Amino acid sequence: MSGQLWGQSQHSLARLVIGFLIGAVPAVIIGVLMGLSKSISAALRPIISALYPVPKSAVLPLFLLFFGLGEDTIWYFVAMGGFFPVVINTFTGVANVAPIYYDVAHNFGAKRGRVFWTVALPGAMPNIITGLELGAGMGLIMLAIAEMMGGQGNGWGFMVWNSFQLFNIESMYAYLLVFAIVGFVLAVVVGYVGRKLTPWITRH
Numbered sequence: 612m613s614g615q616l617w618g619q620s621q622h623s624l625a626r627l628v629i630g631f632l633i634g635a636v637p638a639v640i641i642g643v644l645m646g647l648s649k650s651i652s653a654a655l656r657p658i659i660s661a662l663y664p665v666p667k668s669a670v671l672p673l674f675l676l677f678f679g680l681g682e683d684t685i686w687y688f689v690a691m692g693g694f695f696p697v698v699i700n701t702f703t704g705v706a707n708v709a710p711i712y713y714d715v716a717h718n719f720g721a722k723r724g725r726v727f728w729t730v731a732l733p734g735a736m737p738n739i740i741t742g743l744e745l746g747a748g749m750g751l752i753m754l755a756i757a758e759m760m761g762g763q764g765n766g767w768g769f770m771v772w773n774s775f776q777l778f779n780i781e782s783m784y785a786y787l788l789v790f791a792i793v794g795f796v797l798a799v800v801v802g803y804v805g806r807k808l809t810p811w812i813t814r815h
Contacts, residue, residue, distance in 0.1 A: 616785075616789070618765075619765055619766055619767055619769075619770055619786075620767070620789070622763070622765045622766045623754060623758065623766040623767045623768070624793075626682065626685045626686060626689060626754055626757075626758075626766065627689060627750060627751060627754050627793075629686050629689075630685065630686040630687070630688070630689025630690045630692075630693070630750060630753070630754070631689060631690070631693045631746065631747060631750045633686055633687065633689075633690035634689065634690030634691060634692070634693035634694035634697070634746065634750065635690075635693050635694070635697050635743060635746055637694070638693070638694045638695075638697035638698035638701065638742070638746070639697060639698075639701050639739060641655065641698050641701075642697065642698040642699070642700070642701025642702040642704075642705065642735075642739075642742075643701055643702075643705050643727060643731050643732060643735065645698075645701075645702045645705070646701070646702050646703075646704070646705025646706045646708075646731060646735065647705060647723070647726065647727065647731055652702070656702075659695065659698060659699065662695070663695045663699070667688075667691065667692060667752075667753060667756070668756050668760075670688075670691070671688060671756060671757065671760055671761070674687060674688050674757075675761070680761065680763070682763070684757070684761060685754065685757040685758065685761055685763065688753050688754075688756070688757040688761075689750045689753045689754050689757065690750075691753065692746070692749040692750045692752060692753030692754075693746035693747065693749055693750040693753075694746070695746075695749075696742045696745035696746040696749055697739070697742040697743055697745075697746040698742070699742065700738045700739060700741050700742025700745070701735055701738060701739050701742055703735075703738050704734065704735025704736070704737065704738025704739055704742075705731045705734065705735040705738075707734075707735075707738070708730065708731065708734035708735065709734075712730050712734060713726065713730060716729065716730050736805075736808055736809050737805070737809055737812055740801060740802070740804070740805030740808065740809065741805075743801050743805075744797070744798055744801040744802065744805075747794075747797040747798070747801060748794055748797065748798070751790060751793060751794050751797070754766070754767070754768060755767065755768035755771065755790060756768065758772075759771065759772040767786050767789055767790060770782065770783075770786045771783055771786045771787060771790075774786065
């Protein structure tokens with residue numbers, strides 16, 4: 612009723628959307644390229660495999676050191692959370708496309724770009740959607756950590772931490788509930804988009 616929730620939501624939703632786009636779009640492109648090229652896969656897979664298990668909360672001080680206290684720090688931190696699930700699932704999806712589809716495309720003279728758009732991307736779409744759903748959830752977790760520790764003084768994560776410090780338990784639970792609702796809505800939206808993009812997949 613005070614309007615505080617809506618004001619905090621504007622900050623957090625903007626950070627979540629911008630950060631997720633920064634991480635997810637390159638992740639899809641890189642994942643597809645890794646699936647299509649053995650040399651790119653050989654170069655990038657060890658790096659991704661090494662960086663993915665690193666605790667993300669432990670990396671935040673490095674982000675603050677490099678980028679300082681600002682909105683872009685939170686964007687990049689959210690982007691990091693969304694990047695890894697998307698790139699891994701995209702690569703898996705492209706790699707698991709039956710080789711016969713690539714053979715048919717090459718036999719008809721399809722160039723690499725054509726193969727990208729007509730074979731690799733549609734074939735990997737179910738995995739990409741799964742990666743986007745996981746990445747959105749991870750991005751939401753990264754948003755909470757960044758807002759708690761990033762020093763911006765606003766957002767859902769800051770309100771959870773501030774409510775804890777002030778022992779305002781009701782407010783803390785309210786913002787935790789907001790995180791849960793937003794996570795559920797993201798899963799529903801991504802799932803709906805996935806069904807529209809992959810009408811050939813049989814679902815039960």
